Amino acid sequence: MFADLKHLSHHAAWRRQLEMLLESAGEGIYGIDLRGRCIFINGAGARMLGYAADEIMGRNMHYLIHHSHANRELMPVHDCRIFRAFRDGRGERVDDEVLWRRDGSCFDAEYASYPIRNEQEVVGAVVTFSDITARKRIERELHNTQAQLEARVAERTAALSAAHDSLRSLSAHLSTLREQERAHIARNIHDDLGASFTALQLDLNWLRRQLAAQPALQTHLDRMLDLTQTAMDATRRILNDLRPVVLDHLGLWAALETLLQDLQARTGLQCRYLCPPDTERQRLGPQAEIAVYRIVQELLTNVQRHARARSVSVSAIWRDGGLLLAVEDDGVGMPLPETRQTFGILGMRERARAIGGDLTLDSAPGAGMRARLRLNPPAA
Ligand SMILES: Nc1ncnc2c1ncn2[C@@H]1O[C@H](COP(=O)(O)OP(=O)(O)O)[C@@H](O)[C@H]1O
Numbered sequence: 001m002f003a004d005l006k007h008l009s010h011h012a013a014w015r016r017q018l019e020m021l022l023e024s025a026g027e028g029i030y031g032i033d034l035r036g037r038c039i040f041i042n043g044a045g046a047r048m049l050g051y052a053a054d055e056i057m058g059r060n061m062h063y064l065i066h067h068s069h070a071n072r073e074l075m076p077v078h079d080c081r082i083f084r085a086f087r088d089g090r091g092e093r094v095d096d097e098v099l100w101r102r103d104g105s106c107f108d109a110e111y112a113s114y115p116i117r118n119e120q121e122v123v124g125a126v127v128t129f130s131d132i133t134a135r136k137r138i139e140r141e142l143h144n145t146q147a148q149l150e151a152r153v154a155e156r157t158a159a160l161s162a163a164h165d166s167l168r169s170l171s172a173h174l175s176t177l178r179e180q181e182r183a184h185i186a187r188n189i190h191d192d193l194g195a196s197f198t199a200l201q202l203d204l205n206w207l208r209r210q211l212a213a214q215p216a217l218q219t220h221l222d223r224m225l226d227l228t229q230t231a232m233d234a235t236r237r238i239l240n241d242l243r244p245v246v247l248d249h250l251g252l253w254a255a256l257e258t259l260l261q262d263l264q265a266r267t268g269l270q271c272r273y274l275c276p277p278d279t280e281r282q283r284l285g286p287q288a289e290i291a292v293y294r295i296v297q298e299l300l301t302n303v304q305r306h307a308r309a310r311s312v313s314v315s316a317i318w319r320d321g322g323l324l325l326a327v328e329d330d331g332v333g334m335p336l337p338e339t340r341q342t343f344g345i346l347g348m349r350e351r352a353r354a355i356g357g358d359l360t361l362d363s364a365p366g367a368g369m370r371a372r373l374r375l376n377p378p379a380a
């Protein structure tokens with residue numbers, strides 16, 4: 001008897017401990033039998049649901065607190081994941097459903113439902129749950145903020161790329177305009193100054209003949225004639241720079257050859273030019289020809305200014321309806337990719353792009369420079 005009593009009191013103490021544990025837990029905890037009826041619930045759980053604990057005892061928990069989704073659509077009991085614990089004999093953890101309060105409102109809940117086993121037999125389920133309204137609200141806010149942010153980024157990116165596109169076309173437009181203006185100025189200089197110089201030269205020559213008896217004045221006139229010639233040469237150079245006439249008269253390939261010949265004559269750089277007959281037969285159209293000419297001009301200026309090269313070669317190969325133009329030097333080279341944007345290279349790239357081509361540079365310190373301009377065949 002004594003042993004039994006002792007056992008009983010031990011049992012009662014243990015039970016009291018369990019009750020205290022359940023009541024002290026901040027989470028809601030309840031148990032259900034196999035028919036879903038509440039067999040116990042702790043104070044925190046009852047409070048969260050807006051009931052007194054003994055109002056809940058014996059009630060079917062699905063119909064009491066878990067009957068509908070947040071949008072008030074009914075949740076059939078066979079979909080109930082709380083009951084699944086004893087139906088399938090395994091635990092379930094859920095954080096995307098709501099539980100319903102006595103006053104008809106609901107709250108976002110997280111719950112875990114685990115089968116209660118007596119020996120091997122499942123006799124019910126124990127459910128722990130908590131109110132995660134605050135967490136869900138923050139999650140939703142976070143989600144909204146992120147969506148807004150993404151929308152803003154997309155908007156900005158679109159605006160930037162539109163601005164980029166307009167800048168591109170503006171740059172292409174300006175470059176066409178500049179070429180037109182240069183041609184216009186060149187024509188004016190040629191017509192006005194050219195005619196005046198020629199007239200001046202004729203008059204000076206006439207005067208010189210008149211002054212055959214006065215050698216001192218003649219020497220003076222010779223100096224004036226020399227000066228006139230120098231001015232005419234300078235004008236021709238400026239004109240050619242403004243608008244390469246050879247481009248208009250003989251086409252791009254001859255104009256490139258002239259560029260190289262000039263460079264070699266001026267600097268002593270060894271220049272090679274490769275332009276096979278296949279290429280020579282092609283014309284690119286005035287817009288593309290002036291663009292390619294300006295690009296090669298800038299590439300050669302760079303060789304002359306920066307490369308300290310001994311030789312430079314230009315090749316223009318026509319293949320499959322497109323052009324592959326290469327300018328290569330054996331100079332000091334440069335590290336690539338460029339660390340800073342410089343306008344020479346930027347301008348060449350933009351010009352190439354404006355005529356549907358692209359420019360690639362290949363170089364390293366000490367390894368010379370290879371520039372390639374690719375022009376795709378015009379889209380039919
Ligand atoms: N052929 C070359 N060999 C070595 N360095 C080059 C060559 N071409 C360009 N560079 C380097 O790239 C830089 C940028 O060239 P660029 O954009 O034409 O500007 P800029 O000629 O006005 O300096 C040059 O300052 C030079 O350092």
Ligand SMILES: [Mg+2]
Nearest residue numbers: 301302344345
């Ligand atoms: Mg340059």
